Amino acid sequence: MEKTNFVDQIRIxxxxxxxxxxxxHFMRTKFNAMAGPDGGNGGRGGHIILRGNKNLWTLLHLRYYKNVLAExxxxxSGNNCSGRSGKDVIIEVPLGTVARDEETGETEAEILEDGQEIVWIKGGRGGLGNAEFATATNxxxxxxxxxxxxxxxxKVVELKVLADVGLVGFPNAGKSTLLSVMTAAKPKIADYAFTTINPQLGMVEYRNDRSFCIADLPGIIEGAAEGKGLGHRFLRHIERNPVLLFLIPADSxxxxxxxxxxxxELEQYNPELLHKQFIIAISKSDMLDDELKEAIRKELPQTLPHIFISSVAQKGISELKDLLWKVLNEENNKI
Structure with missing residues (x-):
């Protein structure tokens, strides 16, 4: 299998x-052999803390960090001296990271902002010294x-890519080519299935110095929700994208x-994905005349926005950016 620097799931x-x-402990002085209890409290055990880091895009740095042990x-001790707390372990992770328990599958932490810190696993509390239990009668x-x-x-740490727009389509639908045309990203492009086996992110420059993030995600196949092909590895990344751009080739x-x-496939994996905003783009449309475009347009759901584009011929790209920006702002206004 091709080696990659992109790691989106780690078991630790x-x-x-x-x-x-x-x-x-009991205090004893030169002049008072029974000065009373003075045992101090024990220190807290170290926490394991997750911290968001916007400069990280992968969990690669945790690949060989299999045992995370806090102090x-x-x-x-005597004289009411408390013990020192154990040193916390801080694990820096990319934005969009989800931490869950392997046995129960329960989500325990979610990092979405740079610098965000969550105490993932708390250290044990220190015990009280006997000075704390002194009373008038004891x-x-x-x-x-x-x-x-x-x-x-x-535990399992997973990365779900954070992007404004996710590209969805079968292998060889032209997602990587579109990403390379719209952004400065340089994804691998070739004429065979699963050229993209890892998410690729790119920033789309829009008018007036504005921009938004688009992600080229590994292609779907039938049965992906059951784990076929790249299966769940692909589908978990799509949960973070408020807008999904479905890319369907004109020669389908x-x-x-x-x-x-x-x-x-999206519905089988998570029905909540159907609440996202959908846009349909017909790629490779430079091979279509107006009559064929009209025939395809009648096949598509009339309630969804759609557009004809050609990445190679650079047709419809500006209009696609306009449409994506409009839909993204509509989504932001709903929040």
């Missing part, structure tokens, strides 16, 4: 720090708490059926 073992034990808290408590244990488990044997298959 995590253990937060154990809390330090509280101290059972234990120190035990308390002036010499013999009890101190042990520290609480940290948490340990296998059945444009309507191709669109329906694509939508069906």
């Amino acid at each position: 073992f995590c253990r937060s720090g154990h809390g330090g034990a509280g101290s059972k 234990n808290g120190e035990s308390g 002036q010499a408590p013999e009890h101190a708490q042990p520290g609480e244990p940290g948490e340990e488990a296998w 044997s059945d444009h309507k059926k191709e669109f329906e298959i694509l939508v069906n």
